[in-house]
Amino acid sequence: MPALFPLHLAVALDGTGWHPAAWREPRARPLELFTPRYWVDLVAEAQRGLLDFVTIEDALGVQSSRYDGPDGRTDQVRGRLDALLIASRVAPLTAHIGLVPTATVTHTEPFHVSKAVATLDYVSTGRAGWRAQLSRPSENSHFGRRDIPRLRLEDYATPEGQALVAEHFEEAGDFVEVVRRLWDSWEDDAEIRDAATGRFIDREKLHYIDFKGRWFSVRGPSIVPRPPQGQPLVTALAHSTLPYRFGARSADVVYVTPRDTYDARAIVEEIRAEQHSAGRTENVHVFGDLVVFLDTAATAANDRRRRLDELAGSEYGSDALVFTGTPAELADLLRDWQRAGLSGFRLRPGAIPHDLEAITRALVPELQQRGLFRTAYEADTLRGLLGLPRPANRYAAA
Amino acid sequence: MSKPRKQIILGAYLGGVNHHTVWSDPAAGSQIAFSSFQHLARTAERGRFDFFFLAEGLILRERLGLIFDQDIVGRPDTLPVLAALAAVTEHLGLIGTINATFNEPYELARQLASLDHLSGGRAGWNVVTSFGAFTGQNFRRGGFLHRDDRYVRAGEFLATARKLWDSWPADAVVADRSSGRFVRDDSVGAFSQHGEQFDISGRFNVPRSPQGRPVVLQAGVSPQGRDFAAGSADAIFSPYRHLPEAREFYQDIQARALRQGRPAGSVRLLPSASFVLGDTEAEAVERHREITRTQVSGRTAQILLETVWNRDLSGYDPDGPLPDVDPDPDAPLVIQGRARLAQDPHETVANWRALAEANNYSLRELAIHVFSRTEFIGTPAQVAERIDSFVQNDGSDGFILGSHLTPTGLDEFVDKVVPLLQERGSLRAEYTGTTLRDNLGLPTPNTPASAAA
Numbered sequence: 001m002p003a004l005f006p007l008h009l010a011v012a013l014d015g016t017g018w019h020p021a022a023w024r025e026p027r028a029r030p031l032e033l034f035t036p037r038y039w040v041d042l043v044a045e046a047q048r049g050l051l052d053f054v055t056i057e058d059a060l061g062v063q064s065s066r067y068d069g070p071d072g073r074t075d076q077v078r079g080r081l082d083a084l085l086i087a088s089r090v091a092p093l094t095a096h097i098g099l100v101p102t103a104t105v106t107h108t109e110p111f112h113v114s115k116a117v118a119t120l121d122y123v124s125t126g127r128a129g130w131r132a133q134l135s136r137p138s139e140n141s142h143f144g145r146r147d148i149p150r151l152r153l154e155d156y157a158t159p160e161g162q163a164l165v166a167e168h169f170e171e172a173g174d175f176v177e178v179v180r181r182l183w184d185s186w187e188d189d190a191e192i193r194d195a196a197t198g199r200f201i202d203r204e205k206l207h208y209i210d211f212k213g214r215w216f217s218v219r220g221p222s223i224v225p226r227p228p229q230g231q232p233l234v235t236a237l238a239h240s241t242l243p244y245r246f247g248a249r250s251a252d253v254v255y256v257t258p259r260d261t262y263d264a265r266a267i268v269e270e271i272r273a274e275q276h277s278a279g280r281t282e283n284v285h286v287f288g289d290l291v292v293f294l295d296t297a298a299t300a301a302n303d304r305r306r307r308l309d310e311l312a313g314s315e316y317g318s319d320a321l322v323f324t325g326t327p328a329e330l331a332d333l334l335r336d337w338q339r340a341g342l343s344g345f346r347l348r349p350g351a352i353p354h355d356l357e358a359i360t361r362a363l364v365p366e367l368q369q370r371g372l373f374r375t376a377y378e379a380d381t382l383r384g385l386l387g388l389p390r391p392a393n394r395y396a397a398a
Numbered sequence: 399m400s401k402p403r404k405q406i407i408l409g410a411y412l413g414g415v416n417h418h419t420v421w422s423d424p425a426a427g428s429q430i431a432f433s434s435f436q437h438l439a440r441t442a443e444r445g446r447f448d449f450f451f452l453a454e455g456l457i458l459r460e461r462l463g464l465i466f467d468q469d470i471v472g473r474p475d476t477l478p479v480l481a482a483l484a485a486v487t488e489h490l491g492l493i494g495t496i497n498a499t500f501n502e503p504y505e506l507a508r509q510l511a512s513l514d515h516l517s518g519g520r521a522g523w524n525v526v527t528s529f530g531a532f533t534g535q536n537f538r539r540g541g542f543l544h545r546d547d548r549y550v551r552a553g554e555f556l557a558t559a560r561k562l563w564d565s566w567p568a569d570a571v572v573a574d575r576s577s578g579r580f581v582r583d584d585s586v587g588a589f590s591q592h593g594e595q596f597d598i599s600g601r602f603n604v605p606r607s608p609q610g611r612p613v614v615l616q617a618g619v620s621p622q623g624r625d626f627a628a629g630s631a632d633a634i635f636s637p638y639r640h641l642p643e644a645r646e647f648y649q650d651i652q653a654r655a656l657r658q659g660r661p662a663g664s665v666r667l668l669p670s671a672s673f674v675l676g677d678t679e680a681e682a683v684e685r686h687r688e689i690t691r692t693q694v695s696g697r698t699a700q701i702l703l704e705t706v707w708n709r710d711l712s713g714y715d716p717d718g719p720l721p722d723v724d725p726d727p728d729a730p731l732v733i734q735g736r737a738r739l740a741q742d743p744h745e746t747v748a749n750w751r752a753l754a755e756a757n758n759y760s761l762r763e764l765a766i767h768v769f770s771r772t773e774f775i776g777t778p779a780q781v782a783e784r785i786d787s788f789v790q791n792d793g794s795d796g797f798i799l800g801s802h803l804t805p806t807g808l809d810e811f812v813d814k815v816v817p818l819l820q821e822r823g824s825l826r827a828e829y830t831g832t833t834l835r836d837n838l839g840l841p842t843p844n845t846p847a848s849a850a851a
Binding site: 023024030031034035036040059060061062063070072073074075076077078079080081082084085086088089090091092093107108109111112115116118119120122123125138139141142143144145186191193195198199200201202203206215216217218219220221223224225311 | 421422426430431432436455456457458464465467468469470471472473474475477478479481482484485486500501502504505508509511512513515516517518535536537538540566571573575578579580581582583584586587596597598599600601602603604605695697698
């Protein structure tokens with residue numbers, strides 16, 4: 001059965017891949033993790049596979065296998081560069097692929113994040129996005145300015161825990177709202193360079209956003225003119241109702257982690273319901289997140305994953321489904337999940353470069369053969385690749 | 399002369415949010431498109447400049463509650479532009495102005511260390527603070543910093559950033575496959591800072607960057623500012639452009655640095671400057687006259703004087719005499735978001751009145767005279783000679799050059815003046831190092847001992 005429409009593919013870049021022992025693979029480049037060449041190569045590979053975009057993980061703390069702080073381990077990748085600056089560094093050397101760094105919202109300034117993503121959109125000529133993420137509690141002491149109760153993972157299900165989580169996502173919602181308003185705070189034609197009247201801008205086309213909220217107030221306008229895409233892409237990872245609500249209200253792409261087709265369908269329905277009740281009519285993509293170990297023979301993929309588990313000392317687990325198998329089998333799964341309502345996927349390569357290349361050089365051709373994926377880039381902007389229109393400016397007179 | 403010839407340090411800045419940048423010129427390009435920044439940076443690198451410099455402003459300027467519209471308005475965010483420029487240049491240092499008031503050390507230190515990694519050791523930071531409520535309207539904390547605390551904030555911020563940059567030993571990342579050891583020990587990145595401005599601790603998450611510590615720039619003229627800059631900066635903006643006072647400042651800074659225990663020659667002094675070239679001196683002077691008249695229109699002249707008068711001067715004829723009223727420094731600010739002149743406004747106005755009377759200047763002519771800051775006007779040979787002699791006589795160690803024209807204004811300087819400076823042996827013909835510290839002739843800071851934690 002042919003697909004109704006092509007699916008979208010993103011790849012999630014993090015260190016040498018998502019398996020904690022991936023840096024020990026023969027082809028891994030762990031000593032180059034903090035060099036620009038490494039990231040340029042990875043994104044170029046993703047672009048060779050015609051992917052919609054890459055995401056780049058980030059956090060304001062050192063990686064840890066524990067949720068609540070450093071784990072004392074020395075056998076896994078530790079340290080990372082600022083994701084937005086990696087994306088900016090890569091931007092002039094790529095031409096088509098979207099660049100979606102992570103930036104946290106708990107300790108950062110919406111004004112700074114807004115102008116940084118807007119500028120990424122300028123240096124990439126319309127290919128910028130952003131993954132909004134809450135900080136882990138262990139990052140609080142790095143800033144020392146907020147007294148945020150330290151939730152343990154097991155506290156999340158309690159009513160107090162849920163109330164606190166709800167608050168965090170409300171703040172995240174306010175954060176995205178401010179970022180978006182700042183992007184719109186200049187109308188597209190605000191710069192007029194009118195020599196006759198001596199005016200560089202028409203100040204009537206710049207707008208104070210005057211956001212006043214519980215956590216912060218921001219006046220605006222931005223110091224950066226409206227970015228090429230108007231609204232760069234906002235994305236968020238979500239695992240349960242509260243973040244689904246945040247994603248449905250605030251994001252253009254929500255990454256979710258279904259275990260199977262039924263799960264995928266239920267999650268999509270829940271997000272659509274949240275979107276509906278928020279009165280949001282524009283297209284919101286729901287992408288399935290999967291960790292992937294891919295080889296042309298399923299046994300090879302299994303062996304590789306087992307070998308990495310042995311090096312790591314424990315079996316690899318993830319918030320997302322871990323797929324181990326052949327590109328053709330993965331293509332089957334993506335097709336099934338697409339029919340369940342997902343419009344795309346964010347694949348997390350288990351090991352880089354192996355699984356990244358398996359995506360770009362084996363999975364992509366497999367999907368193309370089935371008519372499920374593009375055979376050339378069809379748009380100049382990230383929104384364009386995702387079929388999202390350039391939005392009208394909320395402040396512009398109709 | 400027994401003294402060895404100094405190598406001139408050259409920086410290039412992209413003109414921006416002020417009246418110096420002439421947006422109405424048909425050749426004026428975009429102030430926001432990356433192609434403009436790329437053109438200027440590559441031109442500077444072609445001219446063997448030491449670095450590219452970006453200014454910052456975190457709020458749009460206002461006049462009587464309305465956003466400025468007569469000058470350039472808007473600019474990109476500093477660090478993403480510098481990171482992108484790292485992709486299209488190889489040797490050029492990349493220095494950005496970043497505010498220490500509305501950032502936090504953990505986030506900014508990691509951004510600067512990341513830029514240093516992503517540029518192979520070419521990152522620099524011009525540390526500024528802002529105080530007062532106006533800029534604070536765009537940030538979580540509002541305008542929290544008192545004017546008197548600005549050096550406290552800057553000093554503790556910088557000290558904390560350096561702690562963070564030093565928190566990973568240079569050899570911390572091992573990535574030894576056979577032993578399975580990625581980092582040398584589990585304490586990498588450990589830091590704590592318990593001070594007046596910051597009470598933070600934990601683990602920094604960026605390994606030590608190629609320069610160890612990005613290059614730090616500072617500006618400061620007051621005794622407090624001079625001491626802070628002399629004690630902690632690698633390079634200082636000098637506001638003095640006339641040789642006698644510039645030499646005095648130069649010697650004062652070097653003496654203050656020595657008194658604070660720094661080795662001789664560890665601080666570079668760099669005034670910003672602009673230039674106008676001509677085939678003959680007369681042609682350059684005429685071109686300069688035209689440019690300044692474009693820069694300072696009648697309306698711009700009124701606004702420039704308003705920064706001192708702190709009164710609405712729009713009713714005064716730009717071609718008439720200076721306003722006959724006194725300045726009103728205690729009234730609510732007419733102009734917001736623009737650095738104010740430090741002098742006493744009454745004294746400044748008295749001096750200007752005398753100047754206007756002696757030269758028969760109109761309001762606009764006075765504004766042109768006092769707000770023009772074009773230092774080098776002449777033939778390429780004259781300009782090369784003046785730059786070189788200023789530096790060789792210790793007026794400074796070089797200049798940060800900008801042009802009234804974005805982004806091509808520097809082209810003719812690189813084509814015509816740079817070869818003359820190279821012929822004089824005062825400017826490198828080729829880059830010899832890879833980092834910004836190499837360009838500036840600054841030592842790489844000692845790497846902390848591996849055992850330190």
